[in-house]
Amino acid sequence: MDSLKMELPHSVKRYDFHPIQRILYSQDLLKISPLLRRFIKYPLCIVQPENDEEVISILEISKRFKIPIVPRGAATSAYGGATTLKNCIVVDFTRMNRFELKDGSVVAESGVVWLDLEKELNKAGYALRVYPTSAPASTVGGWIAQGGYGIGSLKYGDIKKNIEWIEVADFDGVKRVRGEDLKYYVGLFGTTGLVLRACLKLRENRKLSNYAVKCSFEEALDLTDGAYHASYMNKSLGNMIGCGDADVLLLTFEEPPSDLSYFDEVLGSKIWDNRFNLLKAARNADIIFTEAILPYESASEFYSKMANFAVKVIFTTDCVVFLGVLPLRGYYRTAMKAVKFIKVAEKYGGRVYSTGMLFPHKNIVGGEIKEYKKAVDPENLLNPGKAVQGNVISRLIRLAEMVP
Numbered sequence: 001m002d003s004l005k006m007e008l009p010h011s012v013k014r015y016d017f018h019p020i021q022r023i024l025y026s027q028d029l030l031k032i033s034p035l036l037r038r039f040i041k042y043p044l045c046i047v048q049p050e051n052d053e054e055v056i057s058i059l060e061i062s063k064r065f066k067i068p069i070v071p072r073g074a075a076t077s078a079y080g081g082a083t084t085l086k087n088c089i090v091v092d093f094t095r096m097n098r099f100e101l102k103d104g105s106v107v108a109e110s111g112v113v114w115l116d117l118e119k120e121l122n123k124a125g126y127a128l129r130v131y132p133t134s135a136p137a138s139t140v141g142g143w144i145a146q147g148g149y150g151i152g153s154l155k156y157g158d159i160k161k162n163i164e165w166i167e168v169a170d171f172d173g174v175k176r177v178r179g180e181d182l183k184y185y186v187g188l189f190g191t192t193g194l195v196l197r198a199c200l201k202l203r204e205n206r207k208l209s210n211y212a213v214k215c216s217f218e219e220a221l222d223l224t225d226g227a228y229h230a231s232y233m234n235k236s237l238g239n240m241i242g243c244g245d246a247d248v249l250l251l252t253f254e255e256p257p258s259d260l261s262y263f264d265e266v267l268g269s270k271i272w273d274n275r276f277n278l279l280k281a282a283r284n285a286d287i288i289f290t291e292a293i294l295p296y297e298s299a300s301e302f303y304s305k306m307a308n309f310a311v312k313v314i315f316t317t318d319c320v321v322f323l324g325v326l327p328l329r330g331y332y333r334t335a336m337k338a339v340k341f342i343k344v345a346e347k348y349g350g351r352v353y354s355t356g357m358l359f360p361h362k363n364i365v366g367g368e369i370k371e372y373k374k375a376v377d378p379e380n381l382l383n384p385g386k387a388v389q390g391n392v393i394s395r396l397i398r399l400a401e402m403v404p
Helices: 003-011 017-024 052-063 114-123 140-146 179-184 217-221 236-243 267-275 277-284 296-305 332-346 365-378 392-400
Strands: 044-045 069-071 091-092 098-101 105-109 126-128 163-170 171-176 192-206 207-213 229-233 248-253 285-295 308-313 320-328
Touching: 003 044, 003 052, 017 044, 052 069, 052 091, 052 163, 069 126, 069 192, 098 114, 098 126, 098 179, 105 114, 105 140, 114 126, 114 140, 140 192, 171 179, 179 365, 207 267, 217 296, 217 308, 229 236, 229 277, 236 308, 248 267, 285 296, 285 332, 296 308, 296 320, 296 332, 320 332, 332 392
Parallel strands: 044 091, 069 091
Antiparallel strands: 098 105, 105 192, 126 192, 163 171, 163 192, 207 248, 229 248, 229 308, 285 320, 308 320
């Protein structure tokens, strides 16, 4: 640590060695039991780069002193991607928060908050095609690092399909990545490079119309055609977040449908206005999230098996995303229910939503990605133990999955 204290002042403007800050930066939104916290290490320091040059300097220091790096946005992920498994340097990207409109797209730095970006784009007549349900806090780089689906994914797909290019930094410098090569970075939690900025595809800022339909899940599957966004929640979740006591489908349109006879616009607007409530609940209540991706063909069967869960569903272009919300009633009991949710999803052809610290053993990423990791990070300094590599906690989860 003495070497870092001598070196960092010459390389970055903002850095912090305070013990309280080091504790605060050791975890993200993931809830970890006291027993498992023994496997979490406090970072040696936190740095907040303001430009590419400072990021490159941090990488040089990491390589010289063999100190791992853990990138961090707003830490709204519940997969432990920003949790520190080793004594490391946490790179907090929230100071890199500039953006610029260019030819109908927007180039946004890693630390830009999604909802702030959306509001500014709206003033210029544009809107994001997709954004995460954690948009009031989560950052551009954070969601790209995790990957996944969100608001607008029914029409426009996952985040990767809505990126023109990204610029990433690794030990060889800065590179621009686009097309098929995005697979080496999106959803890999910074294990292959640090996302500096992204060029994002946009849509026209047309007024969205929101409608609700109280219906069964099977009926909901037949009602999503033509919508920009569609989500479904059962009455258990509706009661939890104050949106009613019935199973209900939210449909959001860029162009209002011609037949509105069976739509409830008042309830639809209420649910839309409260679309970020789960993020607030995660921060203010003792709950655990569990997520799975299912093919459309088996989504109904899986939903029927989850009757005792509070569930939110997001419909996308090519799959159905299920989010189970579990009140924390005994950590290990609740954690085992979360594991069961994923095991049942796998039985019906589904998979875990993301990897992070919890599920690298699921082998969502293939051998090609693992070989790429070895090539660009031979010393294993970029967020070790995440996405493509196992760790103590993921191995414990793997054991828990063996319990009938």
